[in-house]
Amino acid sequence: MQIKTERFGTLNYELKDEIEFPNGIPGLEQYRRYILFPADEEGSTPFYFLQSTEDGALSFFLLDVFAYFPDYSVHIDDAEVADIGGGTSEDIRFFTFITVRETLETATTNLKAPILIHNRTQKGKQVVMDNTDYMIRQPLFDSTQLSTSISAGRG
Amino acid sequence: MLVLSRKAGESVMIDGNIEVKVIEVSGDVVKVGIEAPQHIRVHRREVYLSIEEENRRAAHTHIDLQALRRFKK
Numbered sequence: 001m002q003i004k005t006e007r008f009g010t011l012n013y014e015l016k017d018e019i020e021f022p023n024g025i026p027g028l029e030q031y032r033r034y035i036l037f038p039a040d041e042e043g044s045t046p047f048y049f050l051q052s053t054e055d056g057a058l059s060f061f062l063l064d065v066f067a068y069f070p071d072y073s074v075h076i077d078d079a080e081v082a083d084i085g086g087g088t089s090e091d092i093r094f095f096t097f098i099t100v101r102e103t104l105e106t107a108t109t110n111l112k113a114p115i116l117i118h119n120r121t122q123k124g125k126q127v128v129m130d131n132t133d134y135m136i137r138q139p140l141f142d143s144t145q146l147s148t149s150i151s152a153g154r155g
Numbered sequence: 156m157l158v159l160s161r162k163a164g165e166s167v168m169i170d171g172n173i174e175v176k177v178i179e180v181s182g183d184v185v186k187v188g189i190e191a192p193q194h195i196r197v198h199r200r201e202v203y204l205s206i207e208e209e210n211r212r213a214a215h216t217h218i219d220l221q222a223l224r225r226f227k228k
Contacts, residue, residue: 027207028214039218061218079193097213104222110213113206128198128206136209 005056008049011035018053019117021124022083026113031058034124036117048095050115062095063109063140074114076127085121093117098140108137 004010013035021032031052039047039061046067052058065072074094081092095115100107111134117124159167166176172192179186189197 025210026203027210058214060213061216077193083194097210098216099209099213100216100218104219110206110209112202113209126206126210128196128203130198130202136205 001053003051003053003056005051005059007059008051011051013053016122019050019122019124021126023125025115025126026128028058031055036062047098050095061098061100062115063098065094065096065109065111065114068140069111072111074127075129075132076116080125080127081116084116084123084125085118087118087120091119093119099137105141107140108135109140110136111138112136 001013001015002010003013017035019034019036021034024030024032031054033053034050035053036048036050039045039049046064048062048064050060050062072094074089078086081087081089085091093116095117096109096111096113097115098107098109112132113126113128113136115124115126161167161177163177163180166174166188168174173195174188174190176188176190177185178188191197
């Protein structure tokens with residue numbers, strides 16, 4: 001399969017690699033099918049892209065949330081996981097959306113509503129964790145990191 | 156919109172399996188209890204709306220791919 005994208009030019013992908021969001025993503029419910037890939041070829045950063053295969057102009061920038069925030073914890077009930085295929089947390093990969101405003105340095109990520117992607121069923125969903133204090137706009141980099149070095153990229 | 160008056164302790168049933176109960180009324184704050192099957196998602200509306208808004212913004216985020224290389228795992 002092939003899709004012309006705004007950000008990455010023409011992408012080739014296999015149908016089996018498509019990730020289905022059965023209910024879409026809140027605010028963009030009409031798009032259901034995406035492909036996920038690391039932001040750099042070596043996969044050496046915690047960043048990923050989620051590109052719609054239905055609209056070449058639609059893509060998200062994702063954070064491998066546990067790689068970046070090792071203390072992050074996910075509070076969701078089994079029914080949420082059952083929606084995309086069930087199993088244990090071992091079957092799920094957890095990401096968060098990143099929003100970049102002016103520059104990468106002021107980017108924020110939505111820790112309140114992680115993205116779950118099931119390894120076996122290739123289904124995904126966004127879960128809103130109402131009863132946590134996690135922020136919708138958590139800064140990715142704190143000011144001390146910015147003033148010294150951001151090369152480590154750890155939060 | 157259907158509008159019903161309820162007192163504290165009273166509730167409404169929706170579709171036979173969702174109960175919305177007024178727990179307490181205190182000044183301009185109403186405490187509401189909701190009992191629903193597990194697959195029914197209940198969220199504070201403003202939280203849900205801000206997630207939608209942030210998603211739309213995230214979908215149009217601009218990323219400098221060169222700058223990314225500085226951020227190693």
